[in-house]
Amino acid sequence: MRPKRAHTILAFAHNQPGVLYKLLSLIRKKRYNVETITVGHTHVEEVSRMTISFSHGEGNKIEQIVQQIDKITEIPKTEDVTYANVINRELVLLKVKASPQDRVHVTATTQIFGGKVIYVAPAHMIVEITGKQENIDNALRMFEEFGIIGVARTGATVMYREEEDMGLDRIVLPERRVVSLKPKRSRRP
């Protein structure tokens, strides 16, 4: 049985080199083990969304980590969203053994979880399922009877159902276009 994911942290970061390094260095210092981490762009240029989940955690220590992460200069906003009003989704690609007789069963199981078959080979299939982390854990258990050859999980990503505070008031993003209005100059010697 996979360990239960105890805590999910949502952070917004200024997209600068080394931010992820700083974040992970801090988590390492606190001797925590990251279960999953996803990083991607947002609708605001230069700001990334990061979702980190931990496999275990006492409340106090998580609170400490959140506050420490919040101190990283390039990260204007961090919070523990484990109990917040968020949508939490993960995507999994699953390579399952499937003989011609089994195909229909694999397809049916995939549909139960609202997934899609995306590749079929003579002896196996690849299916794609998106859902809450618990649902994916569940799905994996259901597919075990066919025989799982490979699993690729993305890790959770979360989004507030309603308004989200991305901490944009705590960061001044460079107005890069302003520079280009001036005559072009050589940026390198």
Added chain:
Amino acid sequence: MARRKKTITGAELMCRSLVEEGVTYLFGYTGGAIMPVYDAFPQFPTLKHVMVRHEQAAAFAAQGMARATGRPGVCIATSGPGATNLMTGIADAHMDSIPIIALTGQVATSVIGTDAFQESDIIGMLVPVTKQSYILDDPYEIPRVVKEAFYLANTGRKGPVNIDFPKDIANAVIPDDGFDTTIRYPVTKPPGIRKDQLDRVQKLMAGAKQPIVFVGHGVIQSGAQGEVRRFLERSRMPFSCTLHGISSLPAEHPQYLGMMGMHGTVEANRAIEHADLIIALGMRFDDRVTGKLDEYAQHADVIHVEQDPSEINKNVRATVAIYSDLKPAVVEMTKVVEPKPYREWYAFAAKNRKEWEKIDPVTTCNGKGNEKSLLMGCVLRKLSELTGGKDNVVSDVGQHQMFTARYYQFNRFNTWFNSGGLGSMGFSVPAAMGVKFARPGERVWVVVGDGSFQMNIQELGTIMEQHIDIKILLLNNNFLGMVRQWQDLFHGSRFVGTPVKNPDFIKLASAYGIAGERVDEGKALEPALRRAMRHKGAYLIEVVTDMDEMILPMIPAGSRFSDMRVTR
């Protein structure tokens, strides 16, 4: 007439940006990758470069500057070994929240990542011990990065910032205009004390019979000593200082119980053990302050005022956690506090103080220890008497540090400098150089042990070259005293790796042109100290002290306050 120069090099831009931030002294050591910056110094006469003899000393000297002025100190080193040598000093600044700017050279951007000569991934190494680190890969960014570095180092909870400066960027020639200096990461102001919190605080203070106020480093750093003093004098509550809180308020203050923690005074630690209310101002409940956490101040409610929210509830749970700047919060608390005499509570403290005074070796042993040499405690008390507790004192790390904290009566604001969090031996001599540059008109003492002195002893060269007038009080017991004490108490008196075979320190100083004398008799001490005070220029007094001396009382690491040892 030649046309006005409209271009500027990266190195010149760096120097100009430093000048604009009000930098006067830089402590550093040159080398391959940082040479372009050094080459630009002559064009900026307000920048005074002090060449140290080892980069670690540059970082400590910058700290001395920062601690004495409250503004960021600057140290500068080349890439690779130069930068890594700075690390101890930077980590030390991080632990003690001292604003310093570490400017490090770096190999050219074209070869970064290829293990070029004297390349080190200094950002990678410094991330855990800096507030922020930059690598400049665009000369146009120099003014903004420097401005932001100074801003970040000195705003909110202070700390070190590293700027890594590749050589090709320093050599780049660019048009001298159109620099954007927007600060990208404005520091958020703490929200301050809330009304409901203030009500709760008022109730707790009104109900407290045995309160104690903790004065931490934050009081010095935020300059809230006046507000805190008014609060204390209005409430009449007793107070205790953390190691770094010392010298925020005069040691002679009648409500002062002395330092807290591992080597704190008996009256302060017993008061903490029995307190029903702790008001912690600008401190972080370090493990040397708390001992065993589970049983720390069990009867007390804790009101914790801090500007760094990550320190609140980290070690000790706060009953009221106030995320605020000190000044406004303390002012609000002063308005709602009712003065009470706390007679029994002060009587309890007085009883504990008397109990200690009866057994304190410094008062009872005629100044001599078991091995018939002078006691450090007595030497420090004599220094305190002679200077009236008004001089700047920079101490190193070890027994002498604790003796200074305990027996020197600091009566002037922010005159006590030492490495608390990281506890870096070798701190005192270079840090004192920084303090002296910051306060040229004041007397600066270095209190140092024979072990620590030799960890940055090469700085005698800098002292000689720059004519730095600091008075070095070397307490020589030919042992690493603090470790010896632990070996004595917890390791069956097996003195492994602690006896020190020392050189002739007086001859050594004289080789550097520094006057000095050795003191091994109690009656010779006072005249020697007076000679040092009168002497123009640096002076070394080596006092032969008792190797068997212990700094007591002591709460062994990870122990309860009730386990405090007051005798051997």
